[in-house]
Amino acid sequence: MKIQLALDRFTVPQAIEIADEVRMYIDWIEVGTSLIKEFGMESVRELRKAFPEKIIVADIKTFDNAKYEFEMCFNAGADIATVMGAAPMVSIDTCINVARNMGKQVMIDLLNISSEQLQDLCKYEDAIFCLHISKDMQELTGIKQELKSLKVPNALRKIENVRLALAGGINLEFLNELGKNNAEVAIIGSSITKAEDKVLSARSISEAASKIKGGEQI
């Protein structure tokens, strides 16, 4: 399983410094929604420049204006951009098409969607599906309780070689449990970025993740 380091609520220089510290233990770097909304595409460009060897995920959470936003992310150097599964299908369609045309990838954030919406999304077999416990939900209910209830819906399991990412306060303790879901990517934020010893935390998580089978598509 790969590690996607989620960088949120930092300045761009802070984000670069943290990612650089744990560089050898992470696979993908997520330019968090808060970085994009606070600093714009400059955040994506700077992280792209600082980490030319990494997969850069722009967590832009597109809901409309899909072509403009996705081209903006990919032109700024992102390899993957995110769209909300709750967005209108016309927008998600557009994201998929822009990504295919530019040789890039789409991550669909499944936060707060209905089972009917999920069913509709399953046609995007080449997308990465992100099962997501929101920051606000984590703060409301406590992380551990929510993570335990994180299950991959049957609709997604039916997709052959489905690409899954898991997000939402994931720490070392739950990494193995989550591994049972056969996810390609674990999205980790504060368990690394807020750790007293970031390198130690990243190394432990990386070692645990390396023992978990996951997709190898990218």
Add this chain to the structure above:
Amino acid sequence: MKIQLALDRFTVPQAIEIADEVRMYIDWIEVGTSLIKEFGMESVRELRKAFPEKIIVADIKTFDNAKYEFEMCFNAGADIATVMGAAPMVSIDTCINVARNMGKQVMIDLLNISSEQLQDLCKYEDAIFCLHISKDMQELTGIKQELKSLKVPNALRKIENVRLALAGGINLEFLNELGKNNAEVAIIGSSITKAEDKVLSARSISEAASKIKGGEQI
């Protein structure tokens, strides 16, 4: 009815120049989602500085991380910030609370929500509800056809003195028709910003809007 000028797909200096040209014919200025995602909070700060007398709407389309994003917008000078109605209720709750604490307003974007979600949102009686035809939908189906089908749901009509905003390719031709909905705000983008004669277009729209009764809450 008030006019909210939506500024999207421009640089910040372009946005300021356009808004300044039509300054006397508009009431609220929307820092579009594309400006925020491309240039960050700098876009809100610059428009706030250039238009101290206007209501500034930050169309941040929050879906998570609500406290951080809303405080960021209000601290940058916005009077109103937007949250997606499709977001988890815990996040919308947080937006409402942050706005109340800071003496600011929330606009709830009703794009792509279910009737159950709308029912739940009706408890936020002091929010501004934005009925929204998305940019991507406009481009797919043609603006006129979609605008004709824009109806205020009964659930919203039941709220006493409900505050309504309408968005989605609104032009002069449809302004009067939309006026029947008793909206407080018409959100106008390209009908002004892409007009050959922006001042003429803004003046005509402003004159038509001034004859339509709407809310006066802000």
